[in-house]
Amino acid sequence: MIHLKNIEKVYRTDTVETLALNNITLQIEKGEFLSIMGPSGCGKSTLLNIMGLLDEPTKGQINLDTQEISDFSDKKLSRFRNQKIGFIFQSYHLINDLPVLDNVELPLLYRDVSSAERRRLAAEALEKVGLANRMKHYPSQLSGGQKQRVAIARAIVGQPEIILADEPTGNLDSAMGNEIMEILENLNRADRTTIVMVTHDENMARRTHRLVRLFDGSLVSSNTFVN
């Protein structure tokens, strides 16, 4: 599903050059649930952004769904993101000017979906994350955990084949974290959604199929769990 080959990412500022990712090669199969761990600053978010076509690698090759994407146009990339990928960001990234329901509708806005259907699907997604009673609220009126759940609803509303989740449970207590994890597991099991999740929680990682560890931009180990 996702094939990364010799990915390298260098951030250049005026004074320093950071090698955020160093020669990463990784294959993620369809229906796999992969977790990524590593110390802060080791490049986890960078890797996820590159998988999600939000950022371009300095070097290397990405194949998504058997397609080499390096020469995709902006339009094609957008369609790919829209149809195939659902993002859950570390810092939520909700649009503060829009109420919760509109935030969740966002991916459908760029598809050919009627507004009534958008509404229905968004409400359904919010129900799944237990926020059906907060649809008219604005993000500023929600707790961190609730924002995270809105972000999850937005990621799953379009039923993408791939969900990329950057510490989806990082801001939640263990009960809530557990619930979120169950939602993701369910998506993975029922819909065969491919999930890549960054986490700092060893227990969460153990519930996935495979764990890879990053250190200083390099892949250092890979564990496969039998669940």
Place this chain on the structure above:
Amino acid sequence: MQRRKMFTFITLFGISMTLSILIVLAAFYEHIFSASYPEINRDRCLYATLLEEENTKESGMRRGPMSLFYINTYIKTLKTPEKVAYSTVPNTVNTYGNGKKISLFFKYTDPIFWEITQFEFLEGKPYTQRDIDNNESVAIINDETRDDYFGKNVSAIGKTIEINGQYLRVVGVVRGCPITRLVVAADVYMPWHLQKRASVTNELNGNYTAIILAKTPADLPKIQQEYADLVPRIPLSETGGFKPDKLNTSLSSYFDSIVRDMFFGAGGSSARSRFYLFVVVFALLFMSLPAINLVNINISRILERASEIGIRKAFGASAQTLVTQFVIENIILTLFGGMVAILISAVFLWWFNNSNLIAYADLAVNWTVVAVALTLSLVFGLMSGVYPAWRMSRLPAVEALKG
């Protein structure tokens, strides 16, 4: 795409205020300069309003309107014009009518004045050369004066009005015009022969101005040339110890005559271009403030919305979609601002017309100015709002997300 309410409001306010001010200024400009009642022939007219006798050696100068002698001798005799009319600059007088004191502007004119201007006669008709030949004491008044002096809804024809101790028979009532029609506006008009000290001397300066009607607008430059050729040959004589050696005068369009009288002397032949330069520089300075403001607001708004752009990109909006959305948003905003501006200025002009600050004021929204101003704000809006959005939307989504 929903946006911050505060920014929307400020942007709208900026657009609306700028446009309103422009529309109102344009309305005043039109009111003062364009051919309008009763000078609907302005495009075919030249104005002789100023005569400057100069002593170039001692840099002495005497300037003012012209004498009857001057107009009769040197302007009436021009070959190219179709007609020449003259009238005095307006004067004020107090009179008593209807049991109250009434302050009036009055003017002396020749009969041709009524041919070149297109006053609407509500009653009666203009005085003629025959009235002058028979030394008749007659006057024409405007409707406001009639209502004040004789009472509302009564006929004034044949009644007597007292001006400066002279008793005049009213022979006509015209629909009045605003005082900003500087050359023709008055409350009471009398034939020139009633002027007590009607000058018969050979002095060039007096208190008359002339309107010269050409057969066609194309004749205007010819008339100006004919006059310009004549001026150096006009004999100058010493009066009151002042010995002029040069005469500055020209026939000019209404616009030039007003602008020149306001800003320059009679010698200012390039009045128009200098005035335009002045206006353009002023307008640019004036316009640039709200424009810069608008650009500023737009750009900071885009920066504020960088993360929104990033988020939308992450969930499938292409650069093109985003830019289209920004363009539509900008157009709607500008058009809405334009509508508000038209409303504001229409209400203001309506209020002004009815406030009697200027009697008979007839200011109106100029649609050409509305169109030009709207186009300009669209351009500004697109440049400042859409261009940065376009740049931003071409960056990888992460860059925008980081803000």
